Amino acid sequence: MAELPETPLLDELEKGPWPSFVTEIKQAAEHHEEARDLLGQLERSYRERIGHWKHGGIVGVLGYGGGVIGRYSDLPDDFPGVSHFHTLRVNQPAGWFYTSKALRDICDIWEEHGSGLTNMHGSTGDIVLLGTSTPELEPTFKKLTEKGFDLGGSGSDVRTPSCCVGPARCEWACYDTLGLTYDLTMSYQDELHRPMFPYKWKFKMSGCPNDCVAAIARSDLSIIGTWRDEIVKDDAEVRKYADNGLDIFNDVVLNCPAKCMKWDGEKLEIDDEYCRKCMHCINAMPKALAPGKDRGATILIGSKAPIVEGALLSSVLVPFWKPEEPYEDLKDLVEAIWDVWSEEGKNRERVGEFIQRVGMGNFLEAIGLDPEPEMVAFPRENPYVFYDLSEDEDEDE
Amino acid sequence: MAELPETPLLDELEKGPWPSFVTEIKQAAEHHEEARDLLGQLERSYRERIGHWKHGGIVGVLGYGGGVIGRYSDLPDDFPGVSHFHTLRVNQPAGWFYTSKALRDICDIWEEHGSGLTNMHGSTGDIVLLGTSTPELEPTFKKLTEKGFDLGGSGSDVRTPSCCVGPARCEWACYDTLGLTYDLTMSYQDELHRPMFPYKWKFKMSGCPNDCVAAIARSDLSIIGTWRDEIVKDDAEVRKYADNGLDIFNDVVLNCPAKCMKWDGEKLEIDDEYCRKCMHCINAMPKALAPGKDRGATILIGSKAPIVEGALLSSVLVPFWKPEEPYEDLKDLVEAIWDVWSEEGKNRERVGEFIQRVGMGNFLEAIGLDPEPEMVAFPRENPYVFYDLSEDEDEDE
Amino acid sequence: MAEKVKRVTDIGPPHHDKLMPPICKENYGTWKYHEVLKPGVMVHVGATGDKLYTVRAAGARLVSIYRLRQFADLADKYCDGYLRFTSRHNIEFLLTYDANIDPLIADLAAMGVSVGGIGAAITSIVHTQGWVHCHSAATDASGVVKAVMDVVHPYFNGEKKLPGKLRIALACCLNMCGAVHCSDIAILGIHRKAPRTDHTQVAKICEIPNVVSACPTAAIRPTQVDGTPSVEVIEEQCMYCANCFTVCPSMPLNDPENDGVSIWVGGKVSNARSEPMFSKLAIPYIPNNPPRWPEVTDVILKLVELWAANAKPFERMGEWINRITWPKFFKMAGIEFQKEHIDDFKHAGLTFKRSTQIVH
Amino acid sequence: MAEKVKRVTDIGPPHHDKLMPPICKENYGTWKYHEVLKPGVMVHVGATGDKLYTVRAAGARLVSIYRLRQFADLADKYCDGYLRFTSRHNIEFLLTYDANIDPLIADLAAMGVSVGGIGAAITSIVHTQGWVHCHSAATDASGVVKAVMDVVHPYFNGEKKLPGKLRIALACCLNMCGAVHCSDIAILGIHRKAPRTDHTQVAKICEIPNVVSACPTAAIRPTQVDGTPSVEVIEEQCMYCANCFTVCPSMPLNDPENDGVSIWVGGKVSNARSEPMFSKLAIPYIPNNPPRWPEVTDVILKLVELWAANAKPFERMGEWINRITWPKFFKMAGIEFQKEHIDDFKHAGLTFKRSTQIVH
């Protein structure tokens, strides 16, 4: 291999306590021309303060419409190692669990076929294999499937669903986030690999309202655990927290958004009838409090980044859902939504934008859900109501 | 006079403890044909569940473009007394103060020239003289001016400014609401009487953030008293409130939106640096607390009812203004706004809608005010920023 | 022109100084505090110890000059001739001698006028013209107001207690002259059928471009009917705001079968505790049922009682609902949640529930 | 077609059951509670008393396979071969034997990898590709992230304490792949010049109607240039979102002089206490200053310190600012408020201050 290029600017980023991506690239550059030329081109970007990638072309593996992001250098003569520098998105295991063996499998494949660089993980959640050339795509894919891995999504398809660690390691998981994630990923392999929608579709699963995968902010369907009975409370443990210095009144009671708690210095009272299941009191006292026993999830719809109509947070679609394998009710709902959105959605219109355009009431009618007050933060403030007189007449009969 | 018509439906509204407008109309009907036929037509409306007025025509007094609302019955043959039934809007005295003499002056004029019916007052604040015929308009106007009264606004003009009772009877008035109201009314007589704007313009003045004339909800320019130093506090009186049963912690401290108060059962502490001047603690303990001594007003702009673009609340334009006669700074501001809005506003576009259409930043530039963080509840959430590179270059120099 | 010169114009209203009791002038801007003495009666105390007693009497707002003269008489008898009206159309007698309070109240009672509305109470209803004077009205104003005030009267005169102030307002059409958009409880007259266009008249009386641009939902298009220019209303896009009618008399919407009122809750104006809030839709439609609108008075009384029983001290209707959440309010009030409750106008997306904070 | 049949496709990922440590399977869904033992180390306790220790190691996210193999070795050495990654790209070693904790941490330290990020701490920065892989980037991602994490490192490894969690995210362009729109502090790459249209290419490579409709502000119009169909950008209406570039490579915006980053604050995702919130604009523009973006790291450190010094326990950045109000925040942070801070997009009116509740 040729020597590493001079990178005085990037070298600055090897200093300091945080792990350095420059060190990582250099490590890979010892063995991979792609990584070496990436280093060179990146130094150039740092000097010129501009990226040196061309707008991606369409590349991929046979029969799949997504999963590979095509990328080409605009300085191919200077940096031939990155003249092609495509990325493969690979479905991560639910909860990002690995054995050392599985991890090594991936490393071995990528040592042979790519730059030796990865993102663990991409911000959708995939294993991102960073940079290879077109001829390497099929062989990489073949090796991946041999080891039990498959590609993720890109383009107007379902993206790899992702979830929080949930019941595997968290006492607050209100449903099986990993199980549902795996099930949806397997059920929608076709939709994942073969773009068929107006735009992308993301599923994210969090086990409780803490929402440790940021589902409410970045998934078209956000399934977030919750409960509907009383918080489980151990009074003795509450007192221990107080004894150990937790200021229960100021830091817990006053932070309750429902203002439904009382603390007299001895006993904590929670008026569960008004509790909003926000998690705060439980977060503050994990040994003393826990979500109730009647657990399930809230299903929310429509979050996304700003392009085109502005960023959205997901909003409530099903206030409380009891997840039960094989989740047929959820899949019926999802498919009803996909039908309507595929039929009526505009090109590059995410489902959240679609709902805003057609109106939530109309959308609910189209997918066959009844309006519920939990779907809105508050009822309309403007008097511009479309009255459906036919209904009134029905009632009169 | 003819007998009163049969009004079996309206008669029902003479029952019950609240003063009855039907009784009022009957009282007037004893002496006024207009009132008698109003009674008849109204009974008909009650029977048929529909109003019987035609879309108003343009009537008025000489040289004025507003102040009279033309109104004609659509049943003139049945109810000739209301075939014309125009209303005069009359500037109320600031704070709605009257001597018995002034009140009788108005009664006498309206006994001679109208239906004998009034609204004390209309919801903009005017004295509303309810119902007369076209030939009576000039004579009524003449008599009114003889007694020192003048017409209010209607159409695309300034409407009669109105204000809370303020310093005349309220300990919380942070500026002279009545003085400013009178001054603005007098300064803008021309704009009040001769429509010249894209649409109507309302001024409302409240002496403190309790906003007893609902200025923030229904005036294009809302001037609401406030202060910027410490709340004046009498600790002994605070303790008396506690002794007399006020739950200072729950009902005062916990209701403070700034969460800037402390109560240890003995002494109330207020961290004025964070106080939002909401008035709540003062309202709860008027003998113990009072607005600070550095008093003035916040100027807000743009509230209105829903037509066309949806209802608006006024929003902050000048966070803190020191009102000083003759209020030239305020008038300069108002006139700058009128210039821009008259020039660029669309027909029937209230100033609040206008600002939303052109953008607050552009509006501020046009009227020559600097942006201040108090003008927004929070800065923008979307990244769709129009960067003004010329400024940057200025800074670089 | 000669005529014009002689006429007195642009004189504005009389200066308030001439109409204000001397005690107000003397203590102008230096009042110290006030206390509520009993329902409808309060005292303001000045820096020098001066005391001004206010007796607030129920105002019907639509008053005859004969009634006004009675008030003037009472002012002369008890208040040196001074009185005022409030921003919500009540009458305030301004007394300096406290012994006059009870006789005044007795005289008012004899006239059928009660006192109240001060402090944590219901005061009179800000409202509009209705069938008494306006061409736009989808309901009457004064009649509904009278019927409602009759049922909530114990909350006006202090017979029954409340946690805080509660403001009711009524507007007889979407123009909302009663500014009902920020009231604890609002009653709003509504149409529910698209305008009936008189195609023979439109071009004659109205400016077609103005009519087209008046429509908030772009439901109006220029068209030709029998060779005459007119406008066409796309009925599915019309939400009956009547703004077209405001600019064009040939497009009336009034309709006895389908007009009625809607009920809105949770708005406020003051900046105390919480910021001002708009009212929100509670009940999309109640038919007009004159003379006493029993369905309306029932539901309002129920809402007042629900709030009174559940709110904390000082908590306004909207503050209470925000604390318990809207779904809980719908359940407690027994109101069915319908498609109409979901906003679908310009900023609708911002009303969607973007959180899992739900009271299950 | 024969080819296609032979290929294995649509198999999805390996099932997590095969990759999870036995203790996780045995206690699946029955964990009782957890405790933070020290910075970067926590224990989860199961119903039966089982204990699972987690050591969280700093993740650069852009990692080479050589580093991954080192992690695999450590997992073999201390964790029976089990490890996981977090939703914010850290590495979690899953131990059942507490005596292994300190040796593991020592080995990590020797590799230059610190542990931390658990509890009231700053954890790693969710971010994107930047100049490493994306054609759209207005700034680099990994470099800025490394520079920022270096300065806030004492808040990662527990040397310095914080009132609550603080999440930083970075996206290198308005596509916001880092989903920075709900972060306590967000760093967002921005362009500031309208696209440079290559008129000879547009019609060849792009679909003009798609290009026109891609623009959120309707700044793009179809046109003809030298007889070829192309598009015209009305520069005053362009806010540089690059959405046109996404659908049409002939409209690049990258520009070394004018690209840079903006800083946003006060967003959150969790439903704890307050509902999820969007981040808001704090600093409209900081030029790209590689390799270490000192202006960016300075301001972020300052914001973190300001919040740390003033927030109450548990109070996230946005919750703290909401309590003290935004104007106060601008004052305390010494940030000049400019026109850019005022929203002028679709729902702008709802961001105006519609109350007198002001901290003067």
Ligand code: SRM
């Ligand atoms: C690789 C990744 C960033 C990363 O470094 O982690 C990424 C990279 C790109 N994203 Fe993304 N997005 C990635 C996660 C996201 C996320 C976060 C998420 O999924 O949780 C978002 C925000 C959430 C959302 O979906 O709204 C996101 C919102 C976008 C958007 C804006 C979509 C919108 O509706 O607003 C675009 C633009 C587009 O689709 O044309 C985009 C487009 C792109 C493209 C394909 C560029 C383009 O214009 O076509 C980027 C390719 C970069 C490259 O060269 O590799 N990317 N993108 C992430 C995927 C890795 C993975 O599969 O795990």
Ligand code: SRM
């Ligand atoms: C008389 C009065 C109602 C009352 O009974 O008190 C009234 C009556 C009318 N208003 Fe009003 N408005 C009255 C106060 C208001 C208020 C309240 C206020 O001023 O505080 C508002 C809401 C605040 C605002 O200005 O937005 C109000 C908002 C409207 C609107 C909607 C304006 C908008 O921008 O949304 C219209 C429609 C229009 O202007 O075409 C309107 C139009 C009308 C018209 C002229 C009807 C029309 O379509 O042309 C009504 C004449 C009724 C009649 O026959 O007498 N009126 N109008 C009030 C004036 C009395 C007075 O001068 O004191």
Ligand code: SRM
């Ligand atoms: C007389 C009047 C002003 C005027 O110039 O006419 C007035 C007078 C007073 N108001 Fe008011 N307010 C008056 C309309 C209003 C309005 C406007 C409205 O209702 O349309 C508001 C805003 C209502 C809203 O928020 O929707 C208003 C919100 C307040 C508040 C804040 C209440 C709250 O907690 O939100 C206070 C403070 C309090 O009551 O503790 C207040 C307090 C007061 C005090 C105590 C001020 C004082 O120290 O003198 C006065 C008598 C108390 C009372 O009525 O309870 N006044 N007050 C108005 C009487 C109307 C009536 O006949 O009932």
Ligand code: SRM
């Ligand atoms: C490991 C991880 C889930 C995963 O599947 O990977 C995780 C794990 C835990 N989270 Fe989380 N959270 C994880 C990302 C998140 C995210 C997502 C994000 O940051 O993008 C959030 C939402 C952040 C936001 O609101 O912007 C998140 C918001 C929380 C909260 C709510 C904090 C708050 O007060 O707002 C808690 C409760 C707490 O900390 O008291 C929590 C609590 C926890 C607990 C204590 C749950 C438990 O009992 O096991 C876990 C360890 C504590 C810790 O890190 O402090 N976790 N947590 C993620 C670790 C990321 C990292 O490497 O640092």
Ligand code: SF4
């Ligand atoms: S979202 Fe809830 S269940 Fe999932 S890891 Fe976070 S705290 Fe645990």
Ligand code: SF4
């Ligand atoms: S979970 Fe949240 S809303 Fe429920 S009691 Fe605890 S702090 Fe209050």
Ligand code: SF4
């Ligand atoms: S607004 Fe303030 S100053 Fe005016 S009357 Fe009401 S409480 Fe007094």
Ligand code: SF4
């Ligand atoms: S005026 Fe309002 S914000 Fe200020 S201390 Fe009193 S209650 Fe708090």
Ligand code: SF4
């Ligand atoms: S609210 Fe409508 S109907 Fe009532 S007075 Fe105003 S314009 Fe007329």
Ligand code: SF4
């Ligand atoms: S009533 Fe309103 S929505 Fe209907 S056509 Fe007329 S202006 Fe348009």
Ligand code: SF4
């Ligand atoms: S945020 Fe923009 S520049 Fe960064 S990876 Fe995503 S699309 Fe590319």
Ligand code: SF4
């Ligand atoms: S950069 Fe955005 S705003 Fe500018 S022309 Fe392109 S799409 Fe429109």
